[in-house]
Amino acid sequence: MLSATRHSALRSLRAQACSRSFLSESQPSLRARLLSTLAILEQKDGKLNSGSLGAVTAGQKLGGPVHGFVAAKAGKSIAQEAAKIQGLEKVVAVENEAYERGLAENWAPLLVENIKKGGYTHVVASQSAFGKSLLPRVAALLDVQQLSDVMSIESEDTFVRPIYAGNAILTVQSSDPVKLLTVRQTSFPPAETEGGSASVEEGVDPEVESPTEWVSEELAKSDRPELASASRVVSGGRGLKSKEEFDRLIPPLADALGAAIGASRAAVDSGFADNSLQVGQTGKNVAPQLYLCAGISGAIQHLAGMKDSKVIACINKDPDAPIFQVADVGLVGDLFEKVPELTEKLKSS
Amino acid sequence: MSSKLRILVPVKRVIDYAVKPRVKSDRTGVETANVKHSLNPFDELSIEEAVRLRERKVAVDDILAVSAGPAKCADTLRTAMAMGADRSIHVDVPEDKPLEPLGVAKLLKAIAEKEQSNLIFVGKQAIDDDAGQTGQMLAGLLNWPQATQASKVEITGEGEVTVTKEVDGGVETLKAKLPMVITTDLRLNEPRYASLPNIMKAKKKKLEKKTLADYGVDATPRLKTVKVEEPPARQGGGKVDDVDGMINKLKELGAI
Numbered sequence: 001m002l003s004a005t006r007h008s009a010l011r012s013l014r015a016q017a018c019s020r021s022f023l024s025e026s027q028p029s030l031r032a033r034l035l036s037t038l039a040i041l042e043q044k045d046g047k048l049n050s051g052s053l054g055a056v057t058a059g060q061k062l063g064g065p066v067h068g069f070v071a072a073k074a075g076k077s078i079a080q081e082a083a084k085i086q087g088l089e090k091v092v093a094v095e096n097e098a099y100e101r102g103l104a105e106n107w108a109p110l111l112v113e114n115i116k117k118g119g120y121t122h123v124v125a126s127q128s129a130f131g132k133s134l135l136p137r138v139a140a141l142l143d144v145q146q147l148s149d150v151m152s153i154e155s156e157d158t159f160v161r162p163i164y165a166g167n168a169i170l171t172v173q174s175s176d177p178v179k180l181l182t183v184r185q186t187s188f189p190p191a192e193t194e195g196g197s198a199s200v201e202e203g204v205d206p207e208v209e210s211p212t213e214w215v216s217e218e219l220a221k222s223d224r225p226e227l228a229s230a231s232r233v234v235s236g237g238r239g240l241k242s243k244e245e246f247d248r249l250i251p252p253l254a255d256a257l258g259a260a261i262g263a264s265r266a267a268v269d270s271g272f273a274d275n276s277l278q279v280g281q282t283g284k285n286v287a288p289q290l291y292l293c294a295g296i297s298g299a300i301q302h303l304a305g306m307k308d309s310k311v312i313a314c315i316n317k318d319p320d321a322p323i324f325q326v327a328d329v330g331l332v333g334d335l336f337e338k339v340p341e342l343t344e345k346l347k348s349s
Numbered sequence: 350m351s352s353k354l355r356i357l358v359p360v361k362r363v364i365d366y367a368v369k370p371r372v373k374s375d376r377t378g379v380e381t382a383n384v385k386h387s388l389n390p391f392d393e394l395s396i397e398e399a400v401r402l403r404e405r406k407v408a409v410d411d412i413l414a415v416s417a418g419p420a421k422c423a424d425t426l427r428t429a430m431a432m433g434a435d436r437s438i439h440v441d442v443p444e445d446k447p448l449e450p451l452g453v454a455k456l457l458k459a460i461a462e463k464e465q466s467n468l469i470f471v472g473k474q475a476i477d478d479d480a481g482q483t484g485q486m487l488a489g490l491l492n493w494p495q496a497t498q499a500s501k502v503e504i505t506g507e508g509e510v511t512v513t514k515e516v517d518g519g520v521e522t523l524k525a526k527l528p529m530v531i532t533t534d535l536r537l538n539e540p541r542y543a544s545l546p547n548i549m550k551a552k553k554k555k556l557e558k559k560t561l562a563d564y565g566v567d568a569t570p571r572l573k574t575v576k577v578e579e580p581p582a583r584q585g586g587g588k589v590d591d592v593d594g595m596i597n598k599l600k601e602l603g604a605i
Contacts, residue, residue: 051517103523104485104488104489104495104497105494105495108489128517129497129498129514129515129516129517130516130517132481132485132497132498133485133495133497133498134485135485136450136481136482136483136484136485136486136489137485137486137488137489137495138489139451139482139486139489140451140454140485140486140487140489140490141489143451144451144571145449145450145451145570145571145572146450146451146480146482146486147572148479148480148481148482149479149481158575161479162479162580163379163477163478163479163577164364164370164379164476164477164479165476165479166580167369167370167372167379167580168370168372168379168577168578168579168580169577169578169579169580170574170576170577171574171575171576171577171578172572172573172574172575173572173573173575174571174572175571175572175573176571210494211493211494211525211526212494212495212496212523212524212525213523213524213525214521214522214523215511215522215523215524216521216522217516217519217520217521217522218519218520218521219518219519220518220519226518228517232604257605265535269535274519275500275515275520275536276515276517276518276519281476281479282473282474282534282535284517289604290599290604290605300369301366307580307583310604311599311602311603311604312583313595313598313599313604315595319588324585324588325583325585326583326585327585327586328584328585328586328598328602329586329588329589329595329598329599329602330585330586330587330588330589331588331589331590331591331592331594331595332588333591338592341592342592342595342596345592345593345596346596346605349596
């Protein structure tokens with residue numbers, strides 16, 4: 001049933017493409033007119049999540065009109081907020097408490113219906129926990145091969161993404177009629193949230209019930225800047241030896257710099273820091289102005305998450321640690337002496 | 350469906366995580382010949398979790414490991430069986446025509462239906478293509494509940510599943526009923542090493558050979574590799590002698 005309607009939707013999309021090609025004088029204008037993007041916007045407790053606005057930035061790079069999509073308990077008021085995002089032509093909003101927790105099971109059919117209704121050629125979400133959970137499910141329902149962690153857009157069908165923990169960069173061309181992308185947050189900065197004037201339209205709501213029930217969440221509380229979007233990050237690794245030392249040395253240095261705190265997998269596994277602070281292939285990708293790390297050797301999995309930082313500085317007692325090969329500034333020394341000294345000197349300067 | 354667990358664990362043979370991959374000089378891909386391969390680390394967690402469920406006296410009927418790829422995937426499956434999988438299926442796919450996640454998901458759907466699986470543990474991502482899609486696609490195709498990036502899984506005798514999953518900024522807990530697809534994250538468990546006696550025993554366990562055609566799966570690729578390149582190399586900036594040197598250099602670079 002679903003697949004039948006899907007195929008007919010795609011067929012009508014293609015038919016539209018054919019009929020319009022007779023009218024167009026040149027290829028680019030044809031492309032600009034046909035291409036349209038749906039950018040998935042995330043919210044939490046009725047507020048837009050700015051991290052997800054990279055989807056809008058990516059949508060603008062694609063060329064055609066960009067529509068935003070929100071679905072939540074307070075869907076309409078969030079849509080009013082989203083309408084001010086620069087670069088959005090329209091915001092499609094669905095107000096229903098069932099979508100509040102971002103469960104993929106009811107979100108996927110919801111998106112499929114709205115993608116079909118809007119005839120979108122591109123759908124973009126952020127490479128967040130939500131985007132990563134949802135978009136592949138949508139892709140399967142639409143029978144398309146999704147593209148994950150896109151770091152650059154070459155053209156409407158050609159995308160660049162890292163593979164092998166960022167040790168190789170793949171340029172790939174998609175032949176699918178609808179392109180589904182999750183985009184790397186550090187490669188697509190959030191769109192401006194003021195100055196836009198998009199119209200708001202009610203989306204379709206298929207009201208599919210989710211078989212999964214949201215029970216609870218436990219989020220690490222922090223007054224510091226958010227790791228993924230911070231302009232400075234101070235990160236600690238196994239070299240800190242214990243949670244006590246991590247907590248004694250790293251937060252004061254981070255405070256002196258107004259930086260977010262990160263950690264290597266070794267530090268997280270040893271219980272020095274919370275999982276959500278992990279930087280690397282299996283943790284977060286960061287690309288701050290300054291990445292300052294202490295007691296991190298620089299395994300490829302860690303480098304994958306931070307080597308796009310503007311300036312990398314490290315303190316490590318092993319002069320042969322791989323981290324020195326990527327660091328702009330390296331200091332060989334005992335972090336238990338150097339980190340407090342650095343903190344003091346930064347505070348007094 | 351009975352509440353006895355029939356667990357399906359897809360496993361992938363990938364370049365070993367400790368190896369630094371080299372891009373081929375013709376920019377068509379990454380050099381895989383004569384490079385150490387092993388079981389994708391997240392798939393080890395999947396096998397381990399399945400085996401631990403059985404050890405926790407949850408009624409586990411069957412743990413089936415599946416891999417799709419060239420002949421050498423059989424080694425990967427033997428490892429999975431040495432860790433505790435009961436049997437395995439190797440779906441032969443030529444090395445030069447690897448499946449995309451959508452193709453794998455379609456194949457796994459067919460296998461899950463044929464084998465009457467009711468719980469599927471999929472690694473959250475393979476460390477080669479870093480796509481992180483297969484589990485969610487599979488759940489979508491089967492129309493089953495999904496829980497991604499699981500760090501804790503609890504199953505009751507009635508087939509009720511509670512999963513704690515890693516999300517941005519913390520953890521989230523979900524509840525669903527079997528059948529279900531769960532993708533595994535690093536914090537889920539500490540995979541065991543395959544002991545020598547178990548490696549010997551694994552040689553006697555059943556390993557079926559199949560093809561895509563056996564499952565009637567069309568896995569025509571949708572993506573074309575344009576090129577694969579080395580990432581731009583970073584210029585190491587060298588070392589400084591002391592903390593003052595570091596502060597000065599950071600100021601010079603405009604970082605502070």
